[in-house]
Amino acid sequence: MIVVMKVGSPEAEIARLTEEFVSWGLSPEKIVGKHKVVIGLVGETVAMDPLQIQEASAWIEQVLRVEQPFKRASREYRNGEASEVAIPTPNGVVYIGEHHPIVTVAGPCSVENEEMIIETARRVKAAGAQFLRGGAFKPRTSPYAFQGHGESALGLLAAAREATGLGIITELMDASDLEPLAEIADVIQIGARNMQNFSLLKKVGAQDKPILLKRGMAATIEDWLMAAEYILAAGNPNVILCERGIRTFDRQYARNTLDLSAIPVLRTLTHLPIMIDPSHGTGRAEYVPSMAMASIAAGTDSLMIEVHPNPKKALSDGPQSLTPDAFDQLMRDLAIVGKPLGRWTEQRQPVGV
Template sequence: MIVVMKSGSPEAEIARISEELSDRGLTPEKIIGKHKVVIGLVGETASLDPLQIQETSPWIEQVLRVEQPFKRASLEFRHGQASDVVVDTPSGAVHFGQNHPVVVVAGPCSVENETMIVETARRVKAAGAQFLRGGAYKPRTSPYAFQGHGESALELLAAARTETRLGIITEVMDAAELDKIASVADVVQVGARNMQNFSLLKKVGAQPKPVLLKRGMSATIEEWLMAAEYIMAAGNPNVILCERGIRTFDRQYARNTLDLSVIPVLRSLTHLPIMIDPSHGTGKAEYVPSMALAAIAAGTDSLMIEVHPNPAKALSDGPQSLTPDRFDHLMSELAVIGKAVNRWQQPSVLAY
């Protein structure tokens, strides 16, 4: 349920209404919009009469029920207003949201050594990326595949961050490693395999760093948004949704099916920012540019693209990784579409 306040409502009246609703066992959350304030109510609201609440103050414009099972993540909860996730990086604040330039995240699947990660960070920064991705801990289908270097890889990500002033996005697999990861990462990633690890979602939601939530390989959109709800219900409203391809019938030609239709669907359901990962979504480097271009045209807020200096020798996901030179070229291609839809950043001036 949401309480929409009239434009110019006194702060004291908003506080009074919030306190009164809190006394009824609800959790009021104040959402400040461009022209109005909305009070979102979380809790047992089925027995509440919207008209009764509206009559408690002349400053209440209307009271509406949120019909979706995901309350905080729903577009209704914010009265149709998109929200931004603002990430503090060494280079300044970066805004993920539909009223801002597309944010590009790039880097290798996993951190292999210091030379590789620092040089890749320099190259993607020079091309215009704002964030470096790289796995310190890697969930793999096979127990014999490279699992990441763990804590020592976090130190290498920190070195790359210092060198380039890029933001860092890396995955958490186990709540036991969350504090170590959050001390280095500017955004904590929950991967596809852990999308419904509800215990982990609660722990990630209880810490303050923004969270990147990847869609599970077989997850419906509602299941994905309910996973986001777990994070938000634990106290962290800063969630970015990442589509990374879902599993369908045909896996002969592409690793997954990249669901770009999810962009307009999510726009109608949630206020949360959207990221598209065409690298995992296709599994083949030659398909990544087309899907990245299409994602910007469709309205994505962010892209995550895998880049490796020597994909043929990558310890994980080499076939879907672009070389730095190909990434440079792709960024110039993306700029054409991005500028056409008024969603592109100014080019970086960092040399490499």
């Protein structure tokens, strides 16, 4: 349930109501919107009469039931308003959300060595990226494929951040690596293969770093939102949803099927920000630009693009990685789509903190 307070409701009355809801055995959560305050109620509310709740205060405007199984992730839970994720970086706070300019994340699939990651970081920042992506721990289909350099690669990501001021996004695979990874990462990525690793979702939900939750390869949208609910229910409100392609019938021409229809569907169902990864979504570098532009037209809040200085020699995902020059051109092309939609600001910037 959500309790919508009237405009101008006193803080003392909101605090009193919150205490009263706790005494009823509920878990209230105060949500401050643009114009009103909403109190979300989680718990055994099925048998509760909304009219009885409304009578608890003259400052209550209305009481509504949240019909979706994903309560906190539901757009209803915020009274129809979108949320945003504010991420502190060395270059300042970056906001990802429906009412902010597109945020671009770029970098290699895996951190290979210091020279490579710093060179890539400098190039993608100069082109306009705000975050560097790079895998220290890599989940691979084959046990014989390159699995990443592990904890030592985290130090290389830290060096790249020091050199450029970019925020860092990297993937967590095992809860035992959470502490060292969280010291380096500005955003913790939960990959497609771990989307329904519920014990891991609870762990990242219990800490305060923002979470990038990638959609599982065979996950429905409801599966995905229920996974986000685990993180939100554990106390972390900063979740970004990333569509990265799903498995369908035809894998001959593209690695996955990039589900851009998920963008308008998610807009109706959830308040959470949306990111699109056209690199994994297609698996082919030549398809990435058109899918990235289509993503902006469809309404994404952010893009994740794989970039490598020499894709042919990449230790992982070379075929879907753009060269730095190609990424530079892509950013210019994306501006052509994003500016008329009011979702693009000049992002090209000199390297240096």
